[in-house]
Amino acid sequence: MELNALATAKVADTMEFERGRKAPPEDFPHLPDIPGGRYVDKDFLTLERERMWNRAWLFAGHTDQLPNPGSWFLTRNTGSPILIVRDLSGEVQAFYNTCQHRGAPLVTADAGESRGFVCGYHGWSYTLEGKLTAVRDKRDFVDLDFACRSLVPVRCERLGNLIFVNEDAEAQPLMDHLGPMAGELDQYALDSLRWVDSRSYDVGCNVKILLDAFLEVYHLKSIHQNTVDRFLDHRGMFVTLWPNGHSRMLTPNRRPDWRDPGTIGMPKIPSVTEVPANNNVSYHIYPNFVMPASDSGIPLLQFWPTSDTTCRVVSSWIAPDHDPENPSPLWETRINNWERILYEDLQFAPQIQESLESKGFRGMPLNYQERRIYHWHEELDRRIGLNQVPPEARVEQVLHDCVVRE
Structure with a gap:
C-alpha cells in the first residue's frame, strides 16, 4: 500500500x-x-x-543541468560515455558519445551548450537530435547512407525532473518499472x-x-x-x-x-x-x-x-x-x-x-x-x-x- x-x-x-x-x-x-x-x-x-x-534504469542527472535547447552534459557513471542533451524542441535525449565514423568522442568536456555536435577527429557533424548532417570529403565515401549513421540512442526517461537512462533498448518503461x-x-x-x-x-x-x-x-x-x-x-x-x-x-x-x-x-x-x-x-x-x-x-x-x-x-x-x-x-x-x-x-x-x-x-x-x-x-x-x-x-x-x- x-x-x-x-x-x-x-x-x-x-x-x-x-x-x-x-x-x-x-x-x-x-x-x-x-x-x-x-x-x-x-x-x-x-x-x-x-x-x-x-x-x-540508472540515474543520469537533473533537468536543471540542461537549462536551454542545446544544453548537454556527459555522464560516465554507468560505465559508458553517455551524452544527455536538450534538443531544439526542448526534449531530453541521450546518445552514446561515439562518432559513427571511427568511434571518437563528440564532446570531451563535462558539459556545454551548442547547436549540434562535430567530431574533433574527422569533422563528422550531427544535429542535437543525433542525425548525421555532414562529413568531410564526402566524395571519398561510396554510397554512404546518412540515415543509417545517426548517433546510437540510449533509452532516456524521466521521473519528474530526474533523468534516468537504460542501455537496454527493450527495457520496461521507467514508470511501469517503478510500479507502486x-x-x-x-x-x-x-x-x-x-x-x-x-x-x-x-x-x-x-x-x-x-x-x-x-x-x-x-x-x-x-x-x-x-x-x-x-x-x-x-x-x-x-x-x-x-x-x-x-x-x-x-x-x-x-x-x-x-x-x-x-x-x-x-x-x-x-x-x-x-x-x-x-x-x-x-x-x-x-x-x-x-x-x-x-x-x-x-x-x-x-x-x-x-x-x-x-x-x-x-x-x-x-x-x-x-x-x-x-x-x-x-x-x-x-x-x-x-x-x-x-x-x-x-x-x-x-x-x-x-x-x-x-x-x-x-x-x-x-x-x-x-x-x-x-x-x-x-x-x-x-x-x-x-x-x-x-x-x-x-x-x-x-x-x-x-x-x-x-
Whole structure:
C-alpha cells in the first residue's frame, strides 16, 4: 500500500509492533546466507555487470543541468560515455558519445551548450537530435547512407525532473518499472524541485558493501552513535518490499515532536503527507539509487561500481524554491552535516573490502532488519537469470510472499 494512503494511526501501530516484538513475525521466511563469492568472485561480478548493470534504469542527472535547447552534459557513471542533451524542441535525449565514423568522442568536456555536435577527429557533424548532417570529403565515401549513421540512442526517461537512462533498448518503461512506488513519489512534486548540489566520493570497496549500509539501520548504534542514532529509533523501523527489487524503509524519530534543526526556516514541499513529513523515509530504486526523502529537500544517493574492488558514491540534493543565483545560507550547514554522516558510512569501507577478500569471509547471515539486502540479491539473480547463476553463488528465492504488488 502507498505510504500517503496509510492512516497515521496504522503507521504508529506498525512501528509500535516493531518496537515491541521479541522475534521476527511468525510468517517471515528464514533467510539463507548470502554466498560470499557474490562480493569478490570475478566471474560472478562480470555476470552481474553484463546482465544487471548494463540493463538497469540508472540515474543520469537533473533537468536543471540542461537549462536551454542545446544544453548537454556527459555522464560516465554507468560505465559508458553517455551524452544527455536538450534538443531544439526542448526534449531530453541521450546518445552514446561515439562518432559513427571511427568511434571518437563528440564532446570531451563535462558539459556545454551548442547547436549540434562535430567530431574533433574527422569533422563528422550531427544535429542535437543525433542525425548525421555532414562529413568531410564526402566524395571519398561510396554510397554512404546518412540515415543509417545517426548517433546510437540510449533509452532516456524521466521521473519528474530526474533523468534516468537504460542501455537496454527493450527495457520496461521507467514508470511501469517503478510500479507502486511511482504513485507514492507523486507527493514529492519531483517535477518542481530544483538542483542544489552534487558531490562525488571514490571509495576502495565493492559497490555492494556501501549500498548494503543504506538498505538497513541495523548499523546505527555502531557507526552513527553521535549523529543519526541520537534521533532515529531503529527498533521501530519497518520495510516495504516492492517488485523489481525496489523498496522503502520508514524509521520513526525517537521523539514524535523532534524536527531536524537544520531544516528550520527552509521552504517545504506542501504536498508531502503527514507520515513522511514526520518520520524518516528512504526509497530505493533498484539497483543503486537511494532517496531519503523529506519535505524540505531530498538527497539523492547513487552507488556506482568503478571496478570489482572500488566504487563511487554520488550525493546530490534537490529542493523546493531553490534559487541557484542566491542560495540560502542554510544549505551550507545542512550539506556539511549530511556529509559528516556520509563519511561515517564510508570510513571503514576499504578495511571491509580487505576482510571480505580473506578466507574468513564465506557468506552473510542476514537478519529480519536486513531483509532489503536479501531482496536486492534475489532481484539480482532474477535479472541475471535464475538458471544462469552458478549454483554456489545462487540465493534462494524466499521473499516472494513478502513483496507488495499494489
